[in-house]
Amino acid sequence: MTLRHTTIGTAVGDLLVVADGDAVTGVYFPGHWYPPASDRIGTALAIENAGAEASDPVFTQVERELDEYFAGRRTHFEVVIATSGDAFQEQVWRMLRAITFGATTTYGALAEALGDRALARRVGQAVGRNPVSILIPCHRVVGADGSLTGYAGGLERKRVLLELEGAEVVAQSRLF
Numbered sequence: 001m002t003l004r005h006t007t008i009g010t011a012v013g014d015l016l017v018v019a020d021g022d023a024v025t026g027v028y029f030p031g032h033w034y035p036p037a038s039d040r041i042g043t044a045l046a047i048e049n050a051g052a053e054a055s056d057p058v059f060t061q062v063e064r065e066l067d068e069y070f071a072g073r074r075t076h077f078e079v080v081i082a083t084s085g086d087a088f089q090e091q092v093w094r095m096l097r098a099i100t101f102g103a104t105t106t107y108g109a110l111a112e113a114l115g116d117r118a119l120a121r122r123v124g125q126a127v128g129r130n131p132v133s134i135l136i137p138c139h140r141v142v143g144a145d146g147s148l149t150g151y152a153g154g155l156e157r158k159r160v161l162l163e164l165e166g167a168e169v170v171a172q173s174r175l176f
Contacts, residue, residue: 003042004056008063011070011164012157015133018042019058023082027062027133029153034129066134070164075101077135085129092126099140102165106144128152134161142169 005018005026018026018041028035045056061079068074083093095110107127111119130138133153139161143149146169151158162169 003040004045005041005043006045006056006059008059008066010066012153012160015066016041017059017062019056019062020082022058023080024058024062024132024135025082025084026131027135028131029133029157031154032133033152034131036131062135069134072164075165079135081132081135083131083136085126085131088122089126089129092123093130093132093136096127096130096136096138096141099137101137102167104140104142104146104162104167104169106142108144110141124150137161140165140167 003018003020003025005016007014008017009015013030016026016028016032016035017024018028018036020042026036026041045059058079062077065074065077065079069077083090085093091114092110095113099105107120107124108117110123110127111117114123127138127141128150130136130152133139139151139153139158148155148158148162148169
């Protein structure tokens with residue numbers, strides 16, 4: 001298989017999903033901050049909805065897993081993911097994958113885990129450039145005060161994802 005893309009409808013809107021070979025390389029929201037260039041998404045493929053098997057097993061799997069996630073039946077993703085950031089971005093994206101369902105962390109905490117709290121802004125840039133939204137859970141990173149800050153898919157989508165996961169930070173923000 002080669003570089004290709006499709007659109008998958010979800011509870012937070014249509015997602016552009018890009019795959020290369022047997023791996024998902026991108027999941028993008030409409031109006032995404034850093035969308036892929038048109039020459040980086042490959043051939044357009046349509047997938048069948050309503051449980052019908054698609055001709056592309058990667059897209060079939062990611063659609064099924066996203067459906068299960070939004071239905072509250074999945075807390076982690078198993079579809080193969082491949083990213084191609086620089087060494088720092090890849091390190092941050094690995095850290096994002098370790099944030100468990102329903103938990104949150106801060107940019108500062110990630111920077112501290114990297115050994116230097118002064119890296120918080122750089123961590124934020126790497127988080128913002130995560131090419132595989134939802135599957136690599138960048139929505140689980142919040143501001144130092146617990147506020148919902150920066151999300152390439154928009155803060156309302158970030159809130160929806162955190163509410164779906166029952167994240168404490170969202171419940172607390174409703175108190176004020």
